[in-house]
Amino acid sequence: MPQSKLVKVKAQPRRSILSDETYLMIRAMIFAHEIVPGDRVNIDALAVQLGVSQTPIREALARLESEDLIAKEALKGYRATNLLTVTEFADLFSFRLLIEPYAAEQAAILIDSKGIKELQSEISNAKEAINFNDERLIEAITEHDARFHALIAKYSNNKTLASAFTNTHCHLHLFRLYVASQKHLIEPSDKTSFIQDLFSRYYQSDRGQLAIKQHTAIAKAICAHNPEKAKAEMYSHIESSLKRFTPDLHKVQTDRKTS
Amino acid sequence: MPQSKLVKVKAQPRRSILSDETYLMIRAMIFAHEIVPGDRVNIDALAVQLGVSQTPIREALARLESEDLIAKEALKGYRATNLLTVTEFADLFSFRLLIEPYAAEQAAILIDSKGIKELQSEISNAKEAINFNDERLIEAITEHDARFHALIAKYSNNKTLASAFTNTHCHLHLFRLYVASQKHLIEPSDKTSFIQDLFSRYYQSDRGQLAIKQHTAIAKAICAHNPEKAKAEMYSHIESSLKRFTPDLHKVQTDRKTS
DNA sequence: AAATACTATTTCGTATAGTATTTTGCCAAA
DNA sequence: TTTGGCAAAATACTATACGAAATAGTATTT
Numbered sequence: 001m002p003q004s005k006l007v008k009v010k011a012q013p014r015r016s017i018l019s020d021e022t023y024l025m026i027r028a029m030i031f032a033h034e035i036v037p038g039d040r041v042n043i044d045a046l047a048v049q050l051g052v053s054q055t056p057i058r059e060a061l062a063r064l065e066s067e068d069l070i071a072k073e074a075l076k077g078y079r080a081t082n083l084l085t086v087t088e089f090a091d092l093f094s095f096r097l098l099i100e101p102y103a104a105e106q107a108a109i110l111i112d113s114k115g116i117k118e119l120q121s122e123i124s125n126a127k128e129a130i131n132f133n134d135e136r137l138i139e140a141i142t143e144h145d146a147r148f149h150a151l152i153a154k155y156s157n158n159k160t161l162a163s164a165f166t167n168t169h170c171h172l173h174l175f176r177l178y179v180a181s182q183k184h185l186i187e188p189s190d191k192t193s194f195i196q197d198l199f200s201r202y203y204q205s206d207r208g209q210l211a212i213k214q215h216t217a218i219a220k221a222i223c224a225h226n227p228e229k230a231k232a233e234m235y236s237h238i239e240s241s242l243k244r245f246t247p248d249l250h251k252v253q254t255d256r257k258t259s
Numbered sequence: 260m261p262q263s264k265l266v267k268v269k270a271q272p273r274r275s276i277l278s279d280e281t282y283l284m285i286r287a288m289i290f291a292h293e294i295v296p297g298d299r300v301n302i303d304a305l306a307v308q309l310g311v312s313q314t315p316i317r318e319a320l321a322r323l324e325s326e327d328l329i330a331k332e333a334l335k336g337y338r339a340t341n342l343l344t345v346t347e348f349a350d351l352f353s354f355r356l357l358i359e360p361y362a363a364e365q366a367a368i369l370i371d372s373k374g375i376k377e378l379q380s381e382i383s384n385a386k387e388a389i390n391f392n393d394e395r396l397i398e399a400i401t402e403h404d405a406r407f408h409a410l411i412a413k414y415s416n417n418k419t420l421a422s423a424f425t426n427t428h429c430h431l432h433l434f435r436l437y438v439a440s441q442k443h444l445i446e447p448s449d450k451t452s453f454i455q456d457l458f459s460r461y462y463q464s465d466r467g468q469l470a471i472k473q474h475t476a477i478a479k480a481i482c483a484h485n486p487e488k489a490k491a492e493m494y495s496h497i498e499s500s501l502k503r504f505t506p507d508l509h510k511v512q513t514d515r516k517t518s
Numbered sequence: 519a520a521a522t523a524c525t526a527t528t529t530c531g532t533a534t535a536g537t538a539t540t541t542t543g544c545c546a547a548a
Numbered sequence: 549t550t551t552g553g554c555a556a557a558a559t560a561c562t563a564t565a566c567g568a569a570a571t572a573g574t575a576t577t578t
Contacts (some may be wrong), residue, residue: 020333054564058314059318064323073543074272074279074530076570091419098420100356158353158354159347163327167422277530278531301560
């Protein structure tokens, strides 16, 4: 058994890096609405709650700050940033319309067999998820959507693009998770907030089937190495998604011009 | 003198936030090549050098990490990230070609009189800088270029775009500063590294006059509220800048496809 | 009612100590 | 000389405690 010497302690579980784990945990708390937008984030309290010292918390918050998920006010402390405003939401989609069709185009050129498998498997999973009940459906579709678009950004093979995508998309993701969490507020009341309005428009109608259909078309074009088609499909997908969210976008854009 | 009461202690100098200042100082050290790409960054040493404790250093490094100017390896410490590779450089320009023409277009629509003044003054400054001697010229033009493009990103009024621009552009800026710092290596030697080759191609020929000429055209279109022209001028400006850097770009792109 | 003073809380930074891990340098064996 | 391994030094990571300074809230005085 000469191997025992070579292998040695290689298998010992890596010591966890608290500042990294803390970062992920705080991030998860934000996405899970345990930390609500606008909340103040107290370092001491967080340290106690997570059972670590202040040092890892500080590093985690510094990172979250440069992702704009946490804002720091000098001498006043940290607080969770607010949700996207209507304008910011529209801006984010304008940005997506710039970079994601290009990403799809490049992915169609550069994707390899491993990537094709990964993409197809993501589509399959999504199609299964359609059969979920309402409770899990919306969350499943939201998560699938995030993974799908991230995959394409990754296979564009452009790190600058992929990193810009990641940095901006987390806000959209958070926004969607928040919209979804407001589901129970829809039925009983007739007051229609921006959020609730969005919810009914986006999820009530087709339960996300349209999005998955469009994803399928995009994936098909990419896997067939058809850049033009992939680009066009991605463009109309994002456009359609934006239209569903805000059919009155033209009004928003007009507002911006006059502001 | 009722004013004296109203003004009061408003002017008292804000206590400096060490973690912010430390962040800026380390960042400046990177841009000044006091911290060279690939260098290990020792927290203790930095704390002693800057005369602060570890806490602000850690927060600063965490922020720099998410900008990708500093990379963290678990349990091994931080190190300054390497310069852009040829591929990353090409990717960055592809990305710029996606977002900056759009930014110029939107700026032409949305810019106000204050913005027009700011843009025009930046152009004036640049034209003065052309008369600098070689020593200061390159740095002046590099800094002007960064400010000019940042201004347009700002006046696109799209925060998502502006933030993506900021995050990606610092790498280009660092790259250019590094290229410029290699100037003295050009003349005497005949060995032609990638960097030195770039330098001669980009700066020796016209001392940046072409870039400023193009900037002037872009600014003119924006200030005249001509979106189409602004967009087109910005596109060809970036394209021309890319071509000057890498006339053999097609080769790079071919390489990517086969990788 | 407004200005002021006082108190409590919180942030920000320092200092220090201890543990885990990596790196380095040395020594022995091939 | 080279290789491999082990011990020592260096470094990263975390915890803890403390203090100064600013903010926020409350009470007091004018």
